[in-house]
Amino acid sequence: MKDMSWSNEDFLQIEAKGINEEQLELQLKQFVEGIPFENLIAPATIDNGIVRLEENRKKNWIEKFENSSVKKLKFVPASGAATRMFKNLFLFLEQFNHDEESLEDFVKRTDKKELRKFFQQVKNLPFYEEVINSQYFKNNLTSEGFETAFLKALLSEESLGYGNYPKGLIPFHNYKEEILTAFEMHFLEAVNYAKAKDVAQLHFTVSEKHIEKFKRTQSQIEKKYKDTSFVVDYSFQLATTDTLAVDNHNQPFREKNGELLFRPGGHGALIENLNNVDADIIFIKNIDNVCVHEFLNEIVDYKKALGGSLLEIQEKVFETLENLDKEKPEAINEAQKLLSHCFHQTTKIENFTEAKALLNKPIRVCGMVKNEGAPGGGPFWVKDIEGKASLQIVESAQIDMSKKDQQEIVSKSSHFNPVDLVCGVKNYKGEKFNLLDFVDPAKGFISEKSKNGKTLKALELPGLWNGAMANWNTIFIEVPLVTFNPVKSVVDLLKPSHQPNT
Structure with missing residues (x-):
């Protein structure tokens, strides 16, 4: 690696993690040069990037979802500790x-x-x-x-x-006759909207040290749901997605024993895990975003509606791509309408090849809730380095709040990202996309941390629903606040959404 002296011990440590030299060079370069802020041009709002979910449309999408036979999977990031x-x-x-x-x-x-x-x-x-x-x-x-x-x-x-404990295995809801964890609530949700032919498929990304706790709990849960068979898989965040930490001079941070310090690359690393699961459509929801039974039917309806909306747009996209393959003259016009009306893209399509490149991408439908002051990311119109505008989920760390125009755009933002996604990860030929091809590596984060009393800088990979999906085709749909019930602090368990009426 250029301009850097690495010892034999360093190379052994790097090799053991499965990280190559080019990756480290890029990471060090990002620390030195910094990661550019997003260029916000407007907040995504109702009728300007966010679709209002009217009752008739919701009903039609639910019906479409319920009548479909596609393979569904519930993907739950669950590696977080309760600390x-x-x-x-x-x-x-x-x-x-x-x-x-x-x-x-x-x-x-x-x-x-x-x-x-x-x-x-x-x-x-x-x-x-x-x-x-x-x-x-x-x-x-x-x-x-x-x-x-x-x-x-x-x-x-x-x-x-x-x-x-892992947060997913902490008691969340007390029904007197039984106490349910967030982990079990995801099984219950899967029974209601991620099941086909009495089989529900779930995938949890967990910490390796907690895997046996999850499996023991899983076996207890499965005994309670006699009418459903569960296919449950687990995966860990790959060591190859860990990132090098540096000191304030952008030199590799070292432990007391002289070893390099690598840190987990954040939830953006899970794009690798998502890329390895097999389903036609994938629901993504964080482990702590669950609710008591009283609200479950409403939650399920909105999940089905988001799923139905994805199936509807996929049908249109797939039909258009097939027509583009046949080079039907009207297909370019069909593609242009889809890009502008569904995905809110203004790119002028010139030929069949360009049309296919713009349409043949993974699709994500993202539920958005009204912003009531919760910290985190939100939906915005963003301009890239080529001057093209697109809909993106942007975290606060990606915004240069020292700029007045960016501050004003944020102040006008009306919605919040609850991490409520339905993803179409196969193309019109039924082949899985390689999701790594659609990551924007320039959309990571640099944050300040500490270790052993010393300050360090940490690099997070482009977030799973941020830069890791930056080049997907995107639809934002408004969903009610009842669908967003995270437990960030223990006192959140005292909210109505986590207190059963028993």
Whole structure:
């Protein structure tokens, strides 16, 4: 690698990860040169990039989906640990001493108001009974006080150990007769909209260290659904998608033992996993975005509607591509209408070859909810380096908020990305696309992290629904807020969408 001295130990470490020298050169170049911000030209809004889902259209799409026989799969990123969900609880354990201050004093001192809500409504949390019946809690209640004893029983490895569990296996919903995890809720959803001929197919991307926990839970879940057979696969984020960390001088960051520090490349690395699954259409939804049974029918209807919309547009695209193959004169005009009316692209098509190149791509239908202040990405019109506009999901880290025009565009944004996608990953001949061909490698992220008390810079690959799908054909459809129920903090489990009416 140019301008870089690598030891034999470095090369052995690099080789063991399966990463090639060209990849590292590109990563180091990105740290030095930086990653360009997205060039926003407008927010995507209703009738300007986002389709309003009217009742008649919704009904037709649901019917189309239910009458289809395509192979469906539910793809769930589930490798996240619950540690971040319990962040403020860990802080409390580190800093609170019940002999020296009250809970209220701690809340006022640290401004962690969610701790007040947590303990005020602690009996409504799905794991409450499990914690207070644990031997650890009973043994330490008198000496440590209720708050400390409860949190240690919940989080520590000596007791329930939920602090180091995968988020998908944390108790989410308490129905008295049973307590369901987010993992199980995805099985229930799959029974309702990702099933064909009594077989539901799911794929979870998980951390390798948690795979046995997931499999044990899976075997328990499958016994409860007698009328459905499940085909469940798991995959791990590939070591080859890890990225090199650097210091503030853009030199490789090294561990205390002198080894290079590689970090997971973020959810964008999962495009490799998505590329390896086999289905006609794939639903993508994060592990923590589930709800109690009372809202499930509405959730299912909107999933079916998104699926039906994908099937409808695929039919039109496939028919047009077949006509382009036959070089029918009207096919170019058909392609132009599809590009402009369905995918909102303004490119002027000149010939059959160009038309096929623009249409023969993976298709994603993305549900979008009204923005009520949640952090994260949103739908925007973006201009690329060639001056072409396209619809993209853009994260806040990709926007240069120092520029007034970009600030104004963001301020006018009306919708939010809940990660609610239906993907068509096969072409009009029934062949799988190589999804890696449609990634924009220039749409990654650089963030500041720390290790061993030292600051470092980390590189995330283009996000799964951002740069990894930048060159897909895209449709945004408005869906209601009820479809978006993530659990980012433990107190989110106290929201109505996670509290059964039992």
